[in-house]
Amino acid sequence: MPAAIADVFTYGKSYIQALPRYIPGKPASSVAQQYGFAESEVLKLASNENPLGIPGSAQQAMLNLAAQASGCYPEPEAAPLKARLAERFGVPQSWITVGNGSSEILELAARAFAGQGDSIVMSEYAFALYSLYTSAVGATPVVIPARDFGHDLEAMLAAIDKTTKLIYIANPNNPTGTFIEPDEIEYFLSRVPKEVVVLLDEAYAEYLPDALQTDSAALLERHRNLILLRTFSKAYGLAGLRVGYSMAQPELTQILNQVRSAFNTNSFAQVAALAALSDEEFVRCTRDLNDRGREQLYHGFDLLALPYLRSAGNFVLVHVGDGERISEELLKRAVIVRPVSSYGLKAWVRISVGLPEQNERLLEALSSSLHSAAAYRQ
C-alpha cells in the first residue's frame, strides 16, 4: 500500500495516542527473571499490597465457590455484597456501586461526568490514574500545585470554573501519605458548587485510627454531589481479586451504573469480598501491623538520616536523593520499591510497609544501596 494511503489509517484518537501509560509496581516474577533470583527471594514493597496476603476467610469462600462452580455469569449487581456494605455503613443498597477494583469506579466517574471541553480538578502528587482517566475521556486535567505535599483545598476551590465537572481527592493520598482532617473536607464540600461532583477516594481509610474515620452515611446525606470510594485491595488483602465500591446518593449512583458493564466483578471477587468484609480480626491485625511497621521504617530512615513524610497509609515516601538510581540498586538486592519520578518526585521513592522482617531487610538493602550509589558518584 502506498505510504500516503497507509497514513490515512491512523488508529485511535490523537489524544489517546498521546496518553502516558500507568506504570505499576514491577512484578516479582519479572525482577526474578531479569536479575537471576528465585521468585521467592524477591521482596515486593512497591504496590501497597497487604503483607498478610488474602484473609483465610476469603480464601475459604473462594474454595467453597470453586467446589460448586456453575459456569454461570456472576451476580450482575453484586447484590449480597452490596447488602452487607449497606448494613455496615448505614446507607441504602441503592447508593452503592461495586467495581472491578476501585480504579474502575475512578474511570466510570470520568466517563460519566466529563468529556471533551470539560475539566477535572485534582492535586499535584495525587494518585496517577486521576489524570490518565481524565485525558482518556478527552477532558482536561487541572492539576493544582500541592501544599506541603498534600491537597491545597482552597486553591482547588478557586480553580473551579464552568468547565469543571468533577474533582478527585485522595484521602489519605497516594504516594505522599498526606491526610486531610474530616472537618476540612466538610468545609470544602460545603463550598463546592452542587453541580460539580466530588469523588473522595478513601482507598487507605481502614488504616486510619477510629477517631479519623469518615462518618460516610452522614457526609453523604449532607452532600448529594459526593461519591465516596473504597477498595478491598489494601486493608482487606484482595488486590488480586479486583474489587472496590463507591457510595453516593441515588442520582449519582445511577449515572455510574449507566456506564458500568453488567458483569464487571467476577463471582470469586464477590464472595471473597463478602467474607473479608466480615473479617474484622483480619483488618484489625492489618492496621496494628501497619502502625508498627511504619514506626519501624521511620526509625530506620532516621538512622540513615533520610527525610520522609509521615504517612496515613500503608506506605512511606522517603527522600533518597535519586529515586530511580536507588530503586535500581534495590532491585539488584531483590527488593522492589516504587520510584515516583513520574509524579515529579525524582528524589523520592515510595515504600510499602511490610512484615517486621521484610522492613528490616528493606532497611539493610537501602543502606547498602545508598552506599553503592554514593561510591558510584565519587
Ligand SMILES: Cc1ncc(COP(=O)(O)O)c(C=O)c1O
Ligand atoms: C489512592 C488510590 N485510589 C485507588 C486505588 C486503586 O486501587 P484498586 O483499583 O486496587 O481498588 C489505589 C491503588 O493503589 C490508590 O492508591
